[in-house]
Amino acid sequence: MTATPDTDTPPARGKRPKQGEPVIDRALSLLAVFSDRRRALTLSELARHADMPAPTALRLIARLVAWGALERLDDGRYVVGVRLWEVASLSPRGHGVREIALPYLEDLFEVTRHHVLLAVRDNEEAVLIERLSGKDATEVAYRVGGRAPLRSTAIGLVLLAGADQQFQEAILKRPPEDEPGVPEMPEGQLRRTLSDVRRTGIAMIRRTVPSHTVSVASPIFDAQGAVVASLSIVVPDGATPPNVLAPAVRAAARAVSRNLGFQAQASSGMWTHSRR
Amino acid sequence: MTATPDTDTPPARGKRPKQGEPVIDRALSLLAVFSDRRRALTLSELARHADMPAPTALRLIARLVAWGALERLDDGRYVVGVRLWEVASLSPRGHGVREIALPYLEDLFEVTRHHVLLAVRDNEEAVLIERLSGKDATEVAYRVGGRAPLRSTAIGLVLLAGADQQFQEAILKRPPEDEPGVPEMPEGQLRRTLSDVRRTGIAMIRRTVPSHTVSVASPIFDAQGAVVASLSIVVPDGATPPNVLAPAVRAAARAVSRNLGFQAQASSGMWTHSRR
DNA sequence: AGGCGGCTTTCAATGGTTGGAATGGTATTG
């Protein structure tokens, strides 16, 4: 061991493969490793998925744990910590809307006894902020904190319809990716649908996977009239006719909007556009 | 040691006042600036509260924004981002318990129509994980994501009673800080109370501030029999007698425990202790 | 006009950061 490494290879001593990334980015990439499927991870798993040497990962993780962003379990694995959750609960578009909307979601839930969903848009997807579900409601694909596509869900269509023009165009241009259980929509039809959503304040979609359901969604506006969130219910297909549900959903969404300082305009056809 | 022994004249071009803190700690201290009262902050506010020069803060914040931990508003201020909220929603002790408990909380809420609370312990405080409240329920002091004391709330007493011995002793030793609206409890009485909580599975507290209320709380156990959370309801004093509420709360808490894999023991007097 | 506060960019010095190597530990296999 004390023997010199007899390297003929000249300098060779150090090649820094991928040094040079900002520390914060690395730390954040560690957080990003966690997902629905990966809620508790070992050091080496974290290091592997975040693509960095174990010692580096360990050092970073140690700091995160010290602060409370991560917590260490008895078995040595790491999970996301309560402290991080606490800070995150201050997110206006996360718990913020939720806090205001929750009572109305509850009302709606009590009437329908089926899934009630609340989502905001983040980039090209909808992020589920809240979901109320009875213990025996129909199976639903998305969980709180999870993401859903904009084009093929009612809750997503509402968000898309309320996004700024430029963003909508970018999405519309994209070729429709086929999602199982939802009828594919070409650009033309999608345009018409979005326009309808804006006019009626309602989006509706039928799915067959994972179960036969009907979703009805309606937009939530802030004081500036921008669409900040989307409220939806999901019921088994064939139960209550959608046209009965729509008014209830719209009413609930409006109630939340009013609480956010939104003043209903005379012309319902004019949405101001979200600024994000 | 590598430092040369005091070179007589360090040209002293720069004096680095407080350089030397790990980058991550600084970034996290930026996140920690956000609070219930400070949900949207300017760069200089962040820099000031996190105690670092503006350029440094700006650089760190830029990274956080790029990742989505923070978001920038139109007016230039920063808020906690949805992406962070998303990761945080994977926290087992945050949204984890919540997800499992929510349906039962809803049941309880529907019966009582008053506040239903769910909390876990973080260090020396209870962190509110969930709160269901009617639009017209009585005023309550704590918000989701906020913290409550262990000694002077029903929900906190349950968590304290379920904590490990060593921790309990540390808390018991501490002189009772007086909270307004709650009868002060000396060490002896507190000990007795905690023992009662363990025996009966119920904690109860009356408050007069911010309003006259009665709180009834009960522990939630995990598969190992440790107290991982606490479930509570808060009702106006004088409405329903607490001894009527207690069974409902206990039943709901037990239902959640069972869902976490807890097997009720023959002897109810024996709690295994939390490992954290 | 001038002053002021906040935001942003620049840049050279430097100390925190880095990762290969080595160590100790534990579970799995031959």
Next chain:
DNA sequence: CAATACCATTCCAACCATTGAAAGCCGCCT
């Protein structure tokens, strides 16, 4: 029981991301 494999942790010297004073901008108030 040795051999193997994997994981977690400590060490350390080279090095590059990080740092913050300084200066430039912009908007705002007086």
